[in-house]
Amino acid sequence: MDLFSAGKLGSIALTNRVVMAPLTRNRAGEAGIPQDMNATYYAQRASAGLIVTEATPISAMAHGYPALPGIYTDAQIAGWKKVTDAVHAKGGKVVIQLWHVGRISHPSLLPDSTLPVAPSSIKPAGQAFTYEGLQDYVEPRALGADELPVIVQDYVHAAKSAIAAGFDGVEIHAANGYLLDQFLRNGSNQRADAYGGSFENRARLLMEVTQAVVDTIGLNRTGVRLSPVNPFNDMNDSDPQALFNYVATELNQFDLAYLHVVEGGIHGRGEAGPFDFNTFRKLFKGAYMANLSYDKARGNAAIACGHADFVAYGVPFIANPDLVARFKADAPLNEADSNTFYGGSEQGYTDYPFL
Ligand code: 8OZ
8 A cells, every 4th residue: 555545535536646735825815715826736736635725614613823714604615616616627626724812913903903712811932923914922811611602503504604615524623722722732732621731621622613513414534733833933842742542543433534743843934842742642543644845755664554544735835736657757847936935826836836
């Protein structure tokens, strides 16, 4: 078995195991509605075994960067339908990554210039990307326990919207320092209620969201993404190994399509601490999708030794719409231009050459 073997992610049948990782590209305009250009971009990459879309806000309060596409209004559903139709027409499969940024936002990006929300009122170090340029993060407002069911319902609404938009499934973004990860790790969660303290309490919101989404869309088509030691967005935890071993074990109770794991620190922003991903991986009994700086050889090795069932590639997919064909042919890869990663137009988005 290797990257080119067919496989099943829950109920989703894939022609290969090369997954396009979620990539924030900030090209959906201020209204957050996917455009024709976005459909072209994803359709160009449809030979991936699976596409995981860019992280997508589940509500107006879930936004934290400019020009993100949402998945909670009828216009956004219609916009995403163009994307899923275009990918399916090319024989591809696509799930949408459901996202709430929590404290990684700024009042200027939120309705009525309100404060971002978080498990605790702990301001992250760093600056938000806003329409007015970089601005310091603010101290977020700690969510009341009575507000958490509303957030769970926002995930449910977004998951229903995703199915209405034609997606093959959804991925719950619980990684990289955004809301669900802020609840998991104790550098950002100092709550004294049922959502803070013990591993069980800190994992409670993720489990409630996962349960609600799985109950809503069923059919074994929900994935979850974790990043146990990624320090991005000012994240840390006092015992990540024990915490995430617990989370991986608990996630076995759901009929998940897969667990997607960022195996270290990303974006070149800070050093990740030590973590035994092999032990962690073995605790999860379902399909495992590995991510972080894999190349073809390491991807094949991870599948051959049973560590991973699927491997997600990020930056290589920005620059190589036909990454699977290039891997197959051992062809050279295009270099990605980091100047056009976030925002802009077709340039650096839909104009990377095919073989
Ligand atoms: C890079 C820039 C903005 C957002 C993530 C959604 O890390 C992101 C993201 C990455 O998960």
